[in-house]
Amino acid sequence: MTRLGVGFIGSGFNARFHMQGWVGVRDADILGVWSPDDQGVKSAAAYCRSLKVGECKPYGSIAQMVADPSIDALWLCGPNHARIENVEEIVDTIKRGKGELKGIACEKPLARNVAEAKRVKQLVDSVGLKTGYLENQLFAPHVEAGKKLIWARGAATTGRPYLARAAEEHSGPHMPWFWMGQLQGGGVLNDMMCHSALVVRHLLTRPGEPLSSVKPVHVTGRIASLKWTRPAYVKKLQKMMGAQVDYSKAPSEDFASLTIEFETADGHTVIGEASTSWSFVGAGLRLSAELLGPEYSMKWNSLDSGLQLFFSREVTGRAGEDLVEKQNAEQGVMPVVPQEHAAYGYTDEDRHFVNVFLGREQPLLTFDDGLEVVKMLMTAYQSAESGKTLVFPPKGLDTFKPKVARGTWKP
Ligand SMILES: NC(=O)c1ccc[n+]([C@@H]2O[C@H](COP(=O)([O-])OP(=O)(O)OC[C@H]3O[C@@H](n4cnc5c(N)ncnc54)[C@H](O)[C@@H]3O)[C@@H](O)[C@H]2O)c1
Numbered sequence: 001m002t003r004l005g006v007g008f009i010g011s012g013f014n015a016r017f018h019m020q021g022w023v024g025v026r027d028a029d030i031l032g033v034w035s036p037d038d039q040g041v042k043s044a045a046a047y048c049r050s051l052k053v054g055e056c057k058p059y060g061s062i063a064q065m066v067a068d069p070s071i072d073a074l075w076l077c078g079p080n081h082a083r084i085e086n087v088e089e090i091v092d093t094i095k096r097g098k099g100e101l102k103g104i105a106c107e108k109p110l111a112r113n114v115a116e117a118k119r120v121k122q123l124v125d126s127v128g129l130k131t132g133y134l135e136n137q138l139f140a141p142h143v144e145a146g147k148k149l150i151w152a153r154g155a156a157t158t159g160r161p162y163l164a165r166a167a168e169e170h171s172g173p174h175m176p177w178f179w180m181g182q183l184q185g186g187g188v189l190n191d192m193m194c195h196s197a198l199v200v201r202h203l204l205t206r207p208g209e210p211l212s213s214v215k216p217v218h219v220t221g222r223i224a225s226l227k228w229t230r231p232a233y234v235k236k237l238q239k240m241m242g243a244q245v246d247y248s249k250a251p252s253e254d255f256a257s258l259t260i261e262f263e264t265a266d267g268h269t270v271i272g273e274a275s276t277s278w279s280f281v282g283a284g285l286r287l288s289a290e291l292l293g294p295e296y297s298m299k300w301n302s303l304d305s306g307l308q309l310f311f312s313r314e315v316t317g318r319a320g321e322d323l324v325e326k327q328n329a330e331q332g333v334m335p336v337v338p339q340e341h342a343a344y345g346y347t348d349e350d351r352h353f354v355n356v357f358l359g360r361e362q363p364l365l366t367f368d369d370g371l372e373v374v375k376m377l378m379t380a381y382q383s384a385e386s387g388k389t390l391v392f393p394p395k396g397l398d399t400f401k402p403k404v405a406r407g408t409w410k411p
Contacts, residue, residue: 001072004102004354006054007032007065009086010077011044013174014107018075019044021346022053028354029054032065035078062089066099073357075134075350076106079175080190081183083111087123094127103130103357108194109377110370112185112405114398117374121367132353132363133370137166137195138202139345139352143289146298151207154296160266161293164203165273166196168287169280170326172228172254176241179252181404187252189223189384190377190402192276195287197258197376198369200272203291203298204262211369213265220260220389221380223253223404225411227279250407254278258380260392283335284324287344302343307336378402 008015030048041058048056059065093099111117177183205214234247260272287302311331321327323336355361381402383390403409
C-alpha cells in the first residue's frame with residue numbers, strides 16, 4: 001500500500017487545523033468528512049478541496065466512511081463527549097463485516113476519564129486496529145529541534161536533564177461544550193494539561209527510549225477559578241456561550257498546575273512542572289516549554305515568533321484570529337505566528353501517523369499513551385480535590401470522575 005485515504009470525524013476547529021497541516025503531508029488524501037453539522041461538513045469538504053489535500057466529500061455517517069474502500073484510516077476530531085459513541089460506530093461497522101480500516105488516530109484527550117479511555121482502547125483492540133494518539137505539541141518543530149539538540153549536545157556530555165516545564169495558556173475556548181464540565185470532562189486541566197503533562201515527560205525522555213523509561217511516581221495537582229467565576233465574567237461568559245454555560249452554578253477550573261516527580265530508568269529523580277490557563281489575556285495562545293540540565297537549558301515561547309506587527313490606534317477593523325490563535329487584540333504591537341498548523345506540530349504529526357498506517361514507521365504515540373495521559377490528568381484532579389501529593393497511580397483511579405465533570409465543584 002503506497003497511498004492512504006483518510007476520513008475525518010468532526011468538521012470543527014481542530015479538524016480544520018489538520019486539513020491546513022495536510023498541505024505538508026505526502027502519500028495521503030483527505031477523502032471524506034462526517035459530523036452531525038451538515039453545513040459544517042459541506043464547508044469542511046470544500047475547504048479540503050480548495051487546499052488541494054484530497055477530493056474530500058461529505059458522508060452521511062461514520063459507518064458509510066468505514067464502508068467505503070477508498071477510506072483506509074479515520075482521524076477522530078469530534079467533541080470529547082462523543083468519543084465512545086464514535087468509536088462504537090467504527091468498531092461495530094468493522095465487526096459486522098461492512099468495512100475495513102488500517103488505523104484510527106484520535107485527538108486529545110483520548111476520553112474524559114480512565115473508565116472511558118479504557119473502553120475506547122478495548123473497543124479498538126477488539127478489531128485489531130493500529131492506533132495513533134494525536135498530541136501535536138510533541139511534533140512542534142521547536143520542541144523537536146530543542147529536544148534533539150539538548151540531548152545530543154548538553155545531555156550527552158554533561159548528564160541528563162532534570163527539570164522540564166511546559167505551559168499552554170489562552171483566554172478561553174471557542175465553543176460552549178468546552179466550558180461545560182459534564183460534557184468536556186473537566187475544565188482547563190482536562191482540556192490543556194494533556195498537552196503540557198506529556199510535553200514535560202517527552203522532553204525528559206532520552207531520544208529513542210520509550211516514555212515508560214521516565215516513570216511518574218508522585219503527582220501534585222492544583223485547580224482554581226481565577227477569573228470566570230467573578231460575577232461580571234459569569235455574565236460575560238453566559239452572553240458569549242449561551243444560557244447553558246452558567247459559572248454561578250457549575251463552574252470549571254480556569255487555571256491548573258501540575259508537578260510530576262519521575263523516576264528514570266537510569267536511576268534519577270527528575271521533575272516536570274506544567275501549568276495551563278483559560279484566564280491568560282495576552283496577544284493570543286501562548287505555548288511554552290523549558291528543559292534544564294546541569295550545563296544547559298532550552299526555552300520556547302510560541303509568541304516569540306520572530307514576526308511582530310504594529311497597528312496604530314487609527315487602524316480599526318473587525319476582531320479576528322488572523323495573527324494568532326485565540327487573538328485578543330488588533331492594535332499595538334502584535335506577534336504573528338505564521339503557518340500555525342506547522343508551528344503547533346499538526347503537519348509533522350499527521351505526516352508521522354500517515355507513515356505509521358502505511359506501515360513505514362513505528363508509532364510515537366498510541367492509544368496506550370492516550371490512556372496514560374488520562375490517568376495522569378485524573379490523578380491531578382484527585383490530588384487537587386484532596387489537597388495532597390499522591391503516589392501514582394493512586395487508589396480508585398479507574399472509577400474516578402472529577403467534581404468538575406460531575407457538576408459539583410465549588411471553587
Ligand atoms: N490538539 C489540539 O491542540 C486541539 C485543539 C482543539 C481541539 N482539540 C480536540 O479536538 C476535538 C474537537 O475539538 P474542536 O475544537 O474541533 O471542537 P469544535 O466544537 O470546534 O468541533 C467539534 C466538531 O465535532 C462535531 N460533532 C458534534 N457532535 C458530534 C458527534 N456526536 N460525533 C462526531 N462529531 C460531532 C461538530 O459538528 C464539530 O464539527 C476535541 O476532542 C478537542 O479536545 C485538540
